[in-house]
Structures are given as structure tokens and as C-alpha cells.
Amino acid sequence: xxxxxxxxxxxxxxxxxxxxxxxxxxxxxxxxxxxxxxxxxxxxxxxxxxxxxxxxxxxxxxxxxxxxxxxxxxxxxxxxxxxxxxxxxxxxxxxxxxxxxxxxxxxxxxxxxxxxxxxxxxxxxxxxxxxxxxxxxxxxxxxxxxxxxxxxxxxxxxxxxxxxxxxxxxxxxxxxxxxxxxxxxxxxxxxxxxxxxxx
Amino acid sequence: xxxxxxxxxxxxxxxxxxxxxxxxxxxxxxxxxxxxxxxxxxxxxxxxxxxxxxxxxxxxxxxxxxxxxxxxxxxxxxxxxxxxxxxxxxxxxxxxxxxxxxxxxxxxxxxxxxxxxxxxxxxxxxxxxxxxxxxxxxxxxxxxxxxxxxxxxxxxxxxxxxxxxxxxxxxxxxxxxxxxxxxxxxxxxxxxxxxxxxx
DNA sequence: GGAATTCTTGACCGTGCGGTCCACCATAAG
DNA sequence: CTTATGGTGGACCGCACGGTCAAGAATTCC
Numbered sequence: 001x002x003x004x005x006x007x008x009x010x011x012x013x014x015x016x017x018x019x020x021x022x023x024x025x026x027x028x029x030x031x032x033x034x035x036x037x038x039x040x041x042x043x044x045x046x047x048x049x050x051x052x053x054x055x056x057x058x059x060x061x062x063x064x065x066x067x068x069x070x071x072x073x074x075x076x077x078x079x080x081x082x083x084x085x086x087x088x089x090x091x092x093x094x095x096x097x098x099x100x101x102x103x104x105x106x107x108x109x110x111x112x113x114x115x116x117x118x119x120x121x122x123x124x125x126x127x128x129x130x131x132x133x134x135x136x137x138x139x140x141x142x143x144x145x146x147x148x149x150x151x152x153x154x155x156x157x158x159x160x161x162x163x164x165x166x167x168x169x170x171x172x173x174x175x176x177x178x179x180x181x182x183x184x185x186x187x188x189x190x191x192x193x194x195x196x197x198x199x
Numbered sequence: 200x201x202x203x204x205x206x207x208x209x210x211x212x213x214x215x216x217x218x219x220x221x222x223x224x225x226x227x228x229x230x231x232x233x234x235x236x237x238x239x240x241x242x243x244x245x246x247x248x249x250x251x252x253x254x255x256x257x258x259x260x261x262x263x264x265x266x267x268x269x270x271x272x273x274x275x276x277x278x279x280x281x282x283x284x285x286x287x288x289x290x291x292x293x294x295x296x297x298x299x300x301x302x303x304x305x306x307x308x309x310x311x312x313x314x315x316x317x318x319x320x321x322x323x324x325x326x327x328x329x330x331x332x333x334x335x336x337x338x339x340x341x342x343x344x345x346x347x348x349x350x351x352x353x354x355x356x357x358x359x360x361x362x363x364x365x366x367x368x369x370x371x372x373x374x375x376x377x378x379x380x381x382x383x384x385x386x387x388x389x390x391x392x393x394x395x396x397x398x
Numbered sequence: 399g400g401a402a403t404t405c406t407t408g409a410c411c412g413t414g415c416g417g418t419c420c421a422c423c424a425t426a427a428g
Numbered sequence: 429c430t431t432a433t434g435g436t437g438g439a440c441c442g443c444a445c446g447g448t449c450a451a452g453a454a455t456t457c458c
Contacts, residue, residue: 003424003435024311026225030416040437041417047435051416101314107369111310112223114372115300125374159370159383160390167366170306171358173313175324184358191359191390203455204405229446239407240447246405250446399458406453415445423436428429 009047010061012037017058021105024112025055056119062105063127070134080142081193087135087161088189091169092182100172107166132158147196157192164188208246209260211236216257220304223311224254255318261304262326269333279341280392286334286360287388290368291381299371306365331357346395356391363387 015036019028030051034041048054077083091100102108110124135158142148148157168188172181214235218227229250233240247253276282290299301307309323334357341347347356367387371380 003426003433005435006424022314024225026223027311027315029414031414040435042419042438043436045417103310108310110373111302111307111369112226114374115221116226121374124372128370128373128375156382156386159379160386163366163370163383163387164363165366166369167362167364170310170365170369171327171362173309173323174327175313175320176327180358183355184362187355187359188362188391192387205454228444230444241408241449242406244447402455402457404453404455407451409449409451411446411448413445413447415443416441417443418441419439421437421439423434425433425435427432 005047007037007039007043012039012047013058013061016054017062017105020055020058021062021102021108024108026112052117056123059105059109059120059123063123066104066106067127067130067134070131074134074138079147080138080145081147083138084135084142084148084161084193085189088165088168088192089182089185091165091172092178092185100169103169103173104166107169128162131162135161148193149196160192164192204246206236206238206242211238211246212257212260215253216261216304219254219257220261220301220307223307225311251316255322258304258308258319258322262322265303265305266326266329266333269330273333273337278346279337279344280346282337283334283341283347283360283392284388287364287367287391288381288384290364290371291377291384299368302368302372303365306368327361330361334360347392348395359391363391 015038016033019032019036023032028051030041030044033044033051033054037044039047044054048057073086074080074083077086106124106127109120113120114124115121132155136154139148139152139154139157139161143150143152143154168181168185171184176184214237215232218231218235222231227250229240229243232243232250232253236243238246243253247256272285273279273282276285305323305326308319312319313323314320331354335353338347338351338353338356338360342349342351342353367380367384370383375383
């Protein structure tokens with residue numbers, strides 16, 4: 001054996017991910033990446049390859065974690081309907097936090113690079129397919145629990161919810177104030193997931 | 200007087216807008232702008248200032264035109280409800296065209312630059328306020344025409360429609376196929392703008 | 399035609415980029 | 429302690445970037 005690594009790969013990926021998240025891919029320089037990671041160019045290149053590969057690693061790490069958290073949120077909620085509603089109101093909850101200012105890294109990356117980088121586009125496609133499947137499962141559970149009409153197609157409703165959520169996340173980035181955003185989220189939730197307690 | 204300009208300002212702005220639209224701000228070089236506009240650096244700088252100012256000009260021109268077309272579509276439709284539904288299905292209609300591949304320039308720009316450039320953020324904010332107002336007027340008309348529940352708050356519904364539309368535009372950029380996208384659009388339209396012909 | 403004025407072209411500039419490379423260093427095995 | 433191995437940091441490279449500028453071309457006015 002020889003000299004061991006002096007850095008933690010996960011920590012570096014997280015720092016790098018935050019930098020790409022804040023500034024975007026093109027606007028992030030290698031110097032930025034060195035600064036936030038604390039590593040020299042040589043180490044960065046030896047460990048991760050060039051800037052694009054490092055970006056893809058950070059992006060995959062981000063989507064993996066996001067899906068993990070999504071799965072957890074959707075399955076652990078006592079009632080599926082509540083989890084689905086929370087999905088729409090999530091962009092609002094941390095309306096004063098970083099989530100709103102930065103949006104979703106996967107969405108930002110798709111917007112910036114989807115045209116030019118087929119690999120990013122493909123990753124985006126797979127990511128949203130997975131999200132749709134996760135949400136669809138939760139919709140199916142809500143149906144079994146009697147909170148969503150049994151006639152709805154779970155996948156179809158999942159896609160509508162996902163589109164609405166992405167729209168909300170985007171609207172929040174335009175500087176819309178928290179109260180208005182919250183009202184819009186509630187409005188969308190009320191129409192896509194109507195209250196059936198009276199049935 | 201002296202030598203007149205050999206180029207049409209509008210044509211240059213359109214060409215430049217398309218370039219920024221395809222590649223984004225940071226990934227567009229001055230050489231790209233010279234190529235698509237047919238102008239030399241000197242002319243570009245004398246006429247529009249630096250890259251950022253040129254970008255802002257092109258962006259404003261884009262949003263002005265978009266709002267013009269939106270206003271036209273919303274007011275000229277015989278029935279307001281049809282115009283609102285078309286709003287959601289617009290991203291799908293040209294599903295094979297450029298609209299889907301490129302998304303919305305204002306949305307892309309907000310995503311790329313909103314964090315870093317307050318002027319872009321401010322422009323985004325104003326733009327979506329205007330869009331909300333235009334759509335809200337159309338919702339009010341639909342209410343007068345009896346196609347939308349009179350209890351709904353027009354502005355609120357306008358925001359929900361706008362969020363849904365932005366979400367659809369984004370989903371289309373992830374490589375979702377046209378049929379699935381169309382189904383999602385119909386699904387959202389059905390829930391946000393339910394058929395009241397039976398009332 | 400000449401003068402004045404504006405537009406156009408492209409050479410030029412300094413800078414910072416992404417990426418390479420190598421001398422040095424820390425560690426583990428013998 | 430020596431040696432082998434892999435990690436580290438920064439000097440270095442060529443390039444393309446955004447931006448400047450001056451000389452020349454095109455036009456109008458007199």
C-alpha cells in the first residue's frame with residue numbers, strides 16, 4: 001500500500017454539488033471547485049477525471065439522495081394522501097431557505113445542458129421516470145386508503161403532480177413571495193388531490 | 200449624416216436570441232454571436248454594448264413578443280375556456296418542434312442566471328406577474344361566459360395554470376415522449392379547468 | 399469633389415480557462 | 429531504514445475568452 005487519501009469522497013462531492021448548484025455548470029470554474037473542495041487540481045483530476053465527469057458524479061449523487069428521501073417521505077407517511085400533498089407544498093415549506101433560491105439541481109442541469117449533453121438528458125429522463133414511479137406507487141396507496149378516486153390512473157396522476165411540483169419550484173425561483181407561492185401550492189393540491197372525506 | 204447601418208437591429212436581436220436560447224448565456228461565446236449575427240465585434244459592441252447588455256436586450260425583446268402573442272391568443276379566442284386549455288396544451292402542440300427542445304428562454308435564463316444577476320431575476324418576476332395578469336383576465340372572461348366556477352379567484356387560478364404550464368414545458372425538456380406529455384397536459388387541464396357543460 | 403461623420407472590420411490585448419505534468423510527500427510492506 | 433506506491437500541490441501550457449482600438453469604407457452635407 002501507499003499514501004492514503006486525505007479527503008473524503010462524499011464530502012468533496014457534496015461541496016462540488018453545492019457549487020454547481022449555486023452557479024451552474026458553465027459558470028463554475030476549476031478554481032471554484034478547488035476552493036470549495038480544498039483539493040488541488042491534480043487530486044481532483046486523479047480522483048474524478050475532468051470537470052464534466054466530476055459534475056456527472058455530483059449530479060448522480062444528488063439524484064440518488066433525492067430519490068432516497070422521496071421514497072422515504074412517500075412510504076413513511078401514515079397516510080399516502082398527506083405525503084402527496086406535502087410533495088406540492090415542499091417547495092414552499094423552506095420558502096426562506098436555499099431550496100427556493102437554487103431550485104432543483106437536476107432541473108437546472110436539464111435546462112442548462114439538456115440540449116447539448118445527451119448524457120445529462122438521458123439521466124434527466126431516467127430520473128423523472130423513477131420519480132413518476134415512486135409517486136405513482138404512493139397514489140396507488142392513497143387509492144387503497146380511499147383518499148383518491150379509484151378511477152384515476154396512478155401513473156397519470158403522478159405525472160400531473162410532478163409537473164405541478166416542478167412548476168411550483170420554478171415559480172418560486174422567479175422571486176414570487178412565500179405567501180403567494182403557498183396559496184398557489186394549496187390551490188393546485190386542492191384541485192389535483194381533492195378532499196374526498198365527504199364520500 | 201454619415202454612413203448608415205448595414206444591419207437590421209431586429210434581425211440581429213432575433214439571431215442572437217436564438218443562439219442564447221440554444222446554448223444558454225455562459226455557453227455562448229462572442230464568436231457565436233458574431234457568426235449568427237453576421238456582424239464584427241466592433242459593430243456588436245458599438246450597437247449593443249457588451250455581451251450581458253446584448254443578452255438583456257434579446258431577452259426583453261423575447262418577453263415582449265411572447266406577451267404580445269399570449270395577449271392575442273387569450274383575447275382572440277371565441278371562448279376563453281378554450282384559450283386557457285390551449286395554454287396547457289401549447290407545449291405539446293409543437294412537441295416535435297423547437298419549442299420543446301429549447302423550452303422557454305425566460306425560464307432557462309431565470310434558471311441559469313436568477314441567482315447571480317438581480318436584473319434577470321427582476322425581469323423574470325415582472326414577466327410572470329404580467330403573464331399572471333393576462334391569464335387572470337382570461338379566467339375572469341371564462342367566468343363571465345359560465346365556463347369557470349364564479350367562486351374561483353381568477354388570479355389564483357391563473358397562477359396555478361401558469362405553474363402547471365411551466366411544469367409541462369419543463370417535463371417536455373426531459374425527453375418525455377409527445378404522447379405521454381399530451382396525456383399529462385390533458386389530465387392537468389381536466390382537473391384545473393373542469394368541464395361545466397353539465398351545470 | 400471635399401469634409402465631416404458614422405459604421406465596419408479585424409488585428410490585437412490581457413486574462414483566466416480547462417487540462418497536463420512532475421517533483422515532492424506520506425504511508426505501508428519488507 | 430529502505431523501498432515501492434500512490435496522493436498531493438502547484439507550476440506550467442496552449443487556447444479561447446470578452447473586450448478595445450485604430451484604420452478604412454460608406455454615406456451626407458456643403
